[in-house]
Amino acid sequence: MNKAKCKEILQWLIKSKHDLGAADRLMEHDPYLDMAVFHCQQAAEKAIKAYLIYRDFVFDKTHNLNALLAICITFDAQFRQWEEAAEKLTPYATEFRYPSNGTEPTKEEAQEAITMAKAIVDFIIQLLPDEAKL
Secondary structure, three states: OOHHHHHHHHHHHHHHHHHHHHHHHHHHOOOOHHHHHHHHHHHHHHHHHHHHHHOOOOOOOOOOHHHHHHHHHHHOHHHHHHHHHHHHHHHHHOOOOOOOOOOOOOHHHHHHHHHHHHHHHHHHHHHOOHHHOO
16 A cells, blocks of 8 residues: 555544544543534544545545445445444434534433444454554
């Protein structure tokens, strides 16, 4: 793999890990559950995009994990195991970012989002060649 591509993948993964760290910290003391779940969605999205870059796929600008995951499945059927997680995480990109009459996520939902996002990120890192891993 050329250095430029490797660097781009690593940049996406670093941002993904930063989102995971932010989600963890937002849960620690005074939980900001709405922002924690947003960062979980972002972590998964950025890791998936890193994988698509590895596969030389030019993706559209989207926060829809379902659509991105469908592309990943064309490269590796193992991604099917994340369909339910993608379904749950995708709305967190926008659902709680602006005032609404809706409810806030529960602490359990936020913890589940962190668990799912970490699992997706770890899974993707495992698929990448060593030079593109953190």
